[in-house]
Amino acid sequence: MSLFTRSQQPPGTDKDVPPGATGVPEDADTTAPAAPPDKAEPAEPVDTAAESAEAAGAPEPAEDADTTATDAADEPEAAGETRSTDDDAEADQAAAEPDAAEDADEPETATDARATDDDAEAESVTPPPEGETPRGWRGRYPGAARGVAAATTALAAVLVLGAVLLPDALDKLTVVQFTRIPAEALLAVGLALLLPPRPRRIVAIVLGIALGLLTILKFLDMGFRSVLNRPFDPVLDWTLVSDGEEYLKETSGQAFAVAAVIGAILLVVALLVLMTLALVRMSDVVTRHSAVATRATLVLGTLWVALAAFGVRIAGDPLAAKTTAEQAADHIHMARVSLADSKKFAKEAAVDPFADVPPDQLLSGLRGKDVIFAFVESYGRSAVESPEMAPQVNAMLADGTKRLQAAGFSSRSAFLTSPTFGGGSWLAHSTFLSGLWIDNQQRYRTVTSSDRLTLTGAFQRADAWRTVGIMPGVIRSWPEGKFYGLDNVYDSQHLGYKGPNFSWSPVPDQYSLEAFQRMEHGQKHDKPLMSEIILVSSHRPWAPIPRTVGWDELGDGSIFNAINKEGKNPDDVWKSAHSVRQEYAKSIEYSVNSLVSWVERYGNDNTVLVFLGDHQPTTMVSGKNPSHDVPIALVAHDKDVLDRMSGWGWQDGLQPHPDAPVWRMDTFRNRFLTTYGAKTAP
Numbered sequence: 001m002s003l004f005t006r007s008q009q010p011p012g013t014d015k016d017v018p019p020g021a022t023g024v025p026e027d028a029d030t031t032a033p034a035a036p037p038d039k040a041e042p043a044e045p046v047d048t049a050a051e052s053a054e055a056a057g058a059p060e061p062a063e064d065a066d067t068t069a070t071d072a073a074d075e076p077e078a079a080g081e082t083r084s085t086d087d088d089a090e091a092d093q094a095a096a097e098p099d100a101a102e103d104a105d106e107p108e109t110a111t112d113a114r115a116t117d118d119d120a121e122a123e124s125v126t127p128p129p130e131g132e133t134p135r136g137w138r139g140r141y142p143g144a145a146r147g148v149a150a151a152t153t154a155l156a157a158v159l160v161l162g163a164v165l166l167p168d169a170l171d172k173l174t175v176v177q178f179t180r181i182p183a184e185a186l187l188a189v190g191l192a193l194l195l196p197p198r199p200r201r202i203v204a205i206v207l208g209i210a211l212g213l214l215t216i217l218k219f220l221d222m223g224f225r226s227v228l229n230r231p232f233d234p235v236l237d238w239t240l241v242s243d244g245e246e247y248l249k250e251t252s253g254q255a256f257a258v259a260a261v262i263g264a265i266l267l268v269v270a271l272l273v274l275m276t277l278a279l280v281r282m283s284d285v286v287t288r289h290s291a292v293a294t295r296a297t298l299v300l301g302t303l304w305v306a307l308a309a310f311g312v313r314i315a316g317d318p319l320a321a322k323t324t325a326e327q328a329a330d331h332i333h334m335a336r337v338s339l340a341d342s343k344k345f346a347k348e349a350a351v352d353p354f355a356d357v358p359p360d361q362l363l364s365g366l367r368g369k370d371v372i373f374a375f376v377e378s379y380g381r382s383a384v385e386s387p388e389m390a391p392q393v394n395a396m397l398a399d400g401t402k403r404l405q406a407a408g409f410s411s412r413s414a415f416l417t418s419p420t421f422g423g424g425s426w427l428a429h430s431t432f433l434s435g436l437w438i439d440n441q442q443r444y445r446t447v448t449s450s451d452r453l454t455l456t457g458a459f460q461r462a463d464a465w466r467t468v469g470i471m472p473g474v475i476r477s478w479p480e481g482k483f484y485g486l487d488n489v490y491d492s493q494h495l496g497y498k499g500p501n502f503s504w505s506p507v508p509d510q511y512s513l514e515a516f517q518r519m520e521h522g523q524k525h526d527k528p529l530m531s532e533i534i535l536v537s538s539h540r541p542w543a544p545i546p547r548t549v550g551w552d553e554l555g556d557g558s559i560f561n562a563i564n565k566e567g568k569n570p571d572d573v574w575k576s577a578h579s580v581r582q583e584y585a586k587s588i589e590y591s592v593n594s595l596v597s598w599v600e601r602y603g604n605d606n607t608v609l610v611f612l613g614d615h616q617p618t619t620m621v622s623g624k625n626p627s628h629d630v631p632i633a634l635v636a637h638d639k640d641v642l643d644r645m646s647g648w649g650w651q652d653g654l655q656p657h658p659d660a661p662v663w664r665m666d667t668f669r670n671r672f673l674t675t676y677g678a679k680t681a682p
Contacts, residue, residue, distance in 0.1 A: 153285055156278035161185060163211050163275060164324050168221035168231065171624060176314055180321035181304050189297045192283040193290055204283040208276030214328055215271055221327075227618045229421035229626065234331055235338035236440045240424075250504045251541055251570065338440070345443050349436055354453050354673055362462040365644055365676035370521065370529045371465070371608045373456065375429060376591045377473075377539040378422075378584070379613025381415060381629040382622035384655060388578065389585040389621075396589045397655040400596040404635060404654075407600050409607075410642050412650035413633040415662040418615045421628050425473075426480075428614035428630075428665065429534075433457075433484060435669035448483045455669045457485025458677075459530035466525050470495075470516045470533040472507035486532065490519065499557030500564040502537065507557070508546035509537040510594045514554045517602050528606065535594070538587040540618065541570040542580065545587050548594065551601060577620050584621050592654075599635060609635040631656050632668075644675050 138145035164182040167173055188207060192200055220232035248257040286293045308320035354362075383393045404411060419439035420427040430438045430447055433454040438444050459465040467487045471478065474491035481489040492506040495515040502508060507515075512535065520529060537546055544567020546560060553559055573583050595611055603609075613630030616622045633654045636642055648671070649661045663671070 153281060156281045159274060159278045160211070160282055163215045165321060166215060166218050167323065168218045168327055169225045170222050172317075173222075174315065177317065180314065180317070180319050180323075181300060181307065182324070183304060183320065183322040184324050186297055186301050186304060188279075188283075189286055189293055190301075192286040193294060193297070197287075200283055200287065201280060204279045205276055208279035209272060211279065211324070212272040212275035214324055215275065216268055217331060218327065226620065227422040228424065229616070229619055229628075231330070231334070233334055233338055233440065235335045236442050239441045243423075247504060250501070338442070341440070342442060342446070345436075345446060349447060349450060349452060352435075352453060353670070354458070357677075359462050361677060362458050362673070363464070363677040366608065366641070367464055368528055369606045369608045369638070369641070370531075370604075371459065372529075372531045372533060372610070373433075374533045374535060374595060374609065374611040375425070375432075375614050376588070376595075376611060377425060377534070377536050377614060378617045379538060379588055379591070379630060380616030380622055380626070381631065382616060382626055383585065383588050383613075384631055385658065386581065386621075386623065388581045389588075392585045393588055394655050396593055397653070400592065401653040401655070403596060403600055407603065408605075409599060409603065409635050409637050410639065410652075411633050411635045411654050412642060412645065412648070412652060413631060413654055413656040414648070414650040414660045415629040415656055416612060416632050416665040416668060417662060418613070418628045418630050418665050420615045421626075422615060422618040425534075425614040431665045432612070432668055433532075435666055437664070437666045448480045450483075452483075454484050455672060456530060456532055457483075458673060460485035460487065464527060465530040466520075466527045467530045468516075468520050468532075470512055470531065472497075472505075472512045473534055473536045473539070475506060484532065490515065495519075497557040499560035502544055502546055502560075502564060502567070503541055503570060504539050505536045507536070508560055509535040509591045510546065510548055510551075510597075511554055511557050511560070512536075513594055513598045514551060517598070521602060535591045537594075538584070538591045540584075541574065542583040542587045543568040543570045543573040545583060545590055548590065548597065551597075581621050584617055596654075603637065605637045607635075607637055608641055611635075629662055630665075648675075 161182065162178065164184050165178045165180060167177050191203055195203060217232060217234065220237075224230055224232045224237070245257050245261060248260055304320045308318065312319045382389065384390050384397070401411060416432075418428045419431045419437055427438050427440070427444055430436075430444055433456055434447050434452050435455075436443070436447055436452070438447060453461065456467060460467045467485055469481060469484070469486040469489040471481075471489055471491045472495060474489070475493070478489060478491065495507055495512060497507045497511055497515070499508070499511070512533065516531065516533060520531065544564055546567075547563055549559060549563075568583065573579050592611075595609070599607060599609060610632070612632035615630060616626055616628060619626065633656075634642070634645065634650070635654075651657055651660050
């Protein structure tokens with residue numbers, strides 16, 4: 001039977017036609033190729049049905065069948081043209097079938113209804129039928145489209161693996177860190193292989209958001225570790241964001257601070273979006289190549305277990321990595337501790353052995369003395385022990401000790417351990433003065449809103465001193481002044497300074513001390529003074545730095561305009577750790593030398609000076625894994641004051657030696673109040 005004749009028969013006709021009634025002799029070679037259409041001779045119209053019936057001895061065909069056969073024979077076509085026509089019909093039918101199926105069958109889920117990104121890309125780069133114009137750039141440039149798809153997948157893989165293996169400290173940010181095998185990635189691949197389409201996509205989205213948030217936390221950890229030598233607290237440290245913005249505004253200008261905030265917001269949004277898209281894409285890639293992904297996961301998983309069992313390390317870290325999981329667990333633990341810390345601290349703060357000490361018993365050993373507590377910003381142990389900075393700083397301290405001795409003063413020194421590092425000076429101030437360990441903002445808010453007796457407040461309660469504060473770093477209202485028991489506070493707006501800011505520092509230290517002398521210490525009072533003075537010239541970025549001038553030349557501070565212009569640019573200083581350390585050492589030298597010079601000039605027989613650092617400088621200055629120790633010194637003209645503290649074990653001079661005593665900063669208040677007054681402290 002020819003294709004043409006078969007295509008004209010109604011369904012079921014084949015099985016009703018007797019053998020031999022096919023229109024083709026049984027012994028004919030039906031497999032012979034037809035002649036090409038352009039060379040085939042026209043076929044004679046033949047009533048093939050009738051001839052077949054006669055040959056077989058069958059009855060005459062029905063009228064309808066005869067008509068059909070005759071109609072078919074009336075259109076003479078070559079065999080090749082017949083096959084071509086039928087092939088076109090079948091192709092049209094096949095092309096229509098997917099559309100019909102698509103219209104008939106509703107997808108079970110949204111995920112099933114949508115092709116994956118790579119599938120869509122593959123379809124879009126399929127060459128169109130001959131003569132049809134390609135649609136879209138993927139159709140016009142299929143090679144480029146395949147390249148873009150492959151590059152996008154590669155970038156997604158790099159982003160995900162990079163985020164998983166990203167450390168939380170700048171000193172660990174090395175190429176070696178990214179050559180390890182991450183357990184988190186293996187588990188994610190396993191989930192993608194096991195889950196059905198819809199749950200798989202949901203899990204990929206959730207994991208993408210979670211990984212994006214953890215990556216943001218890692219960046220915050222890097223910043224906090226490099227500056228504050230500790231990780232970011234996800235519960236308590238958000239209040240420091242505004243302080244960081246204020247610092248940028250003071251050091252680099254309003255425009256830079258705004259740009260930095262906008263950049264940070266854009267980075268957060270980009271990380272969350274891109275990480276989510278990358279996880280979704282990688283989950284699709286894994287499921288499309290499930291066989292390869294399964295074998296690779298089994299091999300790498302087995303290798304990970306073996307490496308973990310034998311403790312194989314690379315550059316000091318396990319080759320079988322679970323960095324992100326451990327960091328997430330650490331932050332969860334930190335959050336739980338921070339949330340529970342409020343109740344714990346409230347119980348600690350409620351216990352105060354000096355709360356009920358009668359005023360006349362407080363500080364009886366210092367009656368009639370002008371007592372000064374001075375904090376030197378960022379004055380840390382590294383300043384007196386670092387090979388790069390100690391020679392310069394210790395030479396200044398040795399010279400200051402000699403100058404004070406020549407003026408009739410003696411000094412003792414040691415170390416205190418600060419609750420903070422690299423910043424957060426208010427935490428150190430409140431710890432030193434309250435006798436409580438204040439190492440986070442929550443504790444600071446709790447203690448400053450309480451009636452806890454502070455060291456400075458004890459002088460006020462004793463009613464034998466006028467209490468004042470010199471706070472050049474305060475540029476807005478400071479209600480904590482009442483908590484510290486200060487009768488009067490002079491901030492940056494009340495010191496009479498008309499000169500320039502030195503980067504973050506609003507007032508040079510020498511001018512602050514001169515203003516203190518002019519407004520308080522040099523005035524006649526019915527009572528001696530107890531003063532808290534904050535010296536801020538050694539605050540980062542340590543450029544430009546003021547220089548000491550004659551005390552009589554200070555005036556309103558205008559003299560510092562030229563000095564400020566002569567100073568170094570912070571951007572130039574911070575190009576290397578060495579230059580930063582050199583400028584930091586100069587700033588400490590300036591601040592401490594200003595204090596020593598003030599005592600030489602204005603000190604008297606009743607002067608008692610206690611000065612200390614509030615915290616160590618950033619790790620770029622203090623080095624890797626530094627302590628939280630800061631130097632402290634007590635200077636007095638009256639030998640009785642020094643004799644009372646002889647049991648402390650402090651060393652002579654302004655420079656504490658490496659083996660000098662080290663106390664926690666929160667223990668100083670009790671020791672001081674006990675030594676110079678009431679004997680109630682445990």
